[in-house]
Amino acid sequence: MRTPESPKTLYDKIFDEHVVRMEEDGTAALYIDRHLVHEVTSAQAFEGLRMNNRPLWRKSSIVATADHNTPTTGWEAGMEGITDPISKLQVTTLDENIRQNGCAAFFPFLSRGQGVIHVMGPEEGATLPGMTVVCGDSHTSTHGACAAIAFGIGTSEVEHVMATQTLLTKKMKNMRVHVEGNLQPGVFAKDLALYIIGKIGTAGGTGCAIEFDGAAIRALSMEGRMTLCNMAIEAGARCGLVACDDKTIEYMKGRPLAPEGELLDQAIEYWKTLHSDEGAKFDIEVNLQAEDVVPMVTWGTSPEMVAPITGCTPIPEDQKDPVKREGWERAYQYMDLK
Incomplete structure (x- = not known):
């Protein structure tokens, strides 16, 4: 007789659904849904593929933009506005690598939608609830606001994901930061993030996936949740997550890369399951009151x-x-x- 599954955390739900193979020592080959690529950590990875005559495993998983070395002034000069020669080389190399290999979507320098990759991802619907998301940048945790497992990887791992669509990793510990109550006027998500870090320290979340929940978290805008998940890294965690709710779903509707029509209806039915089950066990729990937070x-x-x-x-x-x-x-x- 089949016994019902024990309650799961949001992190465990998404992780378990993406395990391709699990070794006895706990190392998992984790399937990656979305690979965000920028100009700094991708050049060596693309070169490694060429040297070993390997194609991209799934080019439709890649969404790319130039963001780390792009200036905020001098746009009228176009590419010549990038005055640092190394920065310009990295940006033009990304252009060429995407031209040669293809991808799901590319936002080159000065194009509409080009910008900070962790803003572009959710805004364009490249990041969706339930996804596994990686990028060669530590603050990839930002995307966890969309109820996704998102974390940064190194350049060699960027190449590994490009070649295999998987990442070798082990499960993180589950940590929950529960914030009840209402934030005071003039207190925002960054204040809450710093307050949490002040309480648990920059190593408080080491080895953990931090799920933020409670009334104060649900009241945050999607941008506020992104701020909180971004700062999870500064608490030592590998990623941060917020459960999917009506606010998440409304944010996703109509995004350029988000599903539409019948596919959207199917997606929403799945997205509504993306929360920790009642009774799910966390390795570490932190309970805070929003009213205690000041700027x-x-x-x-x-x-x-x-x-x-x-x-x-x-x-x-x-x-x-x-x-x-x-x-x-x-x-x-x-x-x-x-």
Whole structure:
């Protein structure tokens, strides 16, 4: 007789659905739905494919844009507005690599939609709920706001995904940060992110996928949720996630790369399952009250060096941990604080 599955976290649901093969030591070949590509970490990967005569496994998974080395001024000069020769080479190399290999969508320098890759992904509907998303950039966790598993990878892993559409990885620990209540006027997602990091530290989420939930999280806009998931990296986590709700679904409708018609109806039926089950077990739980959060100020050289705008910077001599005390002293010197 088939027994019902035990309750699962959102992270476990998406991860388990994408396992191609699981080894005895816990290493999984994880299928990757969306591969976001930019000019900095892709050149060596494309070159590796050419050297080994390997094609892209699934070019329709790739959405590319130039964003790390593109200027915010001098656009009237076109490509010549990129005055740094190495930056220009990286941007033109991406253009050529996409021309030769193809992809699902490409937003070259100065094109409509080109911009920060972690903004472009959700805005264009390249990132959808339930996806596994990777990019050669640590803040890929931003896309977790769309109820997706999204994390950064290195250049060699970029090539591996291009060649196999999989990534060798192990499951992360499950961490839940539950924020109940309502944020005060003038307090925003970045304040909440810094408050959380101030509570758990920059290593508090090490080895974890952090799911953010609670009334305060549900009240955030999609952009606010992206800010929170982006900052999960600064708490030491590999990725951050927010469950899919009506706000997520409404955001996805009508995006250029999002499904339409009957496919959208089918997708929404699936998207509505993308939340942690009642009774799902988390390895680490943090419970906070939104009313306790005030505008936050980072005073030092690390996101955990944070204080409420109503407070003071700490006194190094009062810190008993010698490592932290030394870090505070260096930060005071660097920031020229008294």
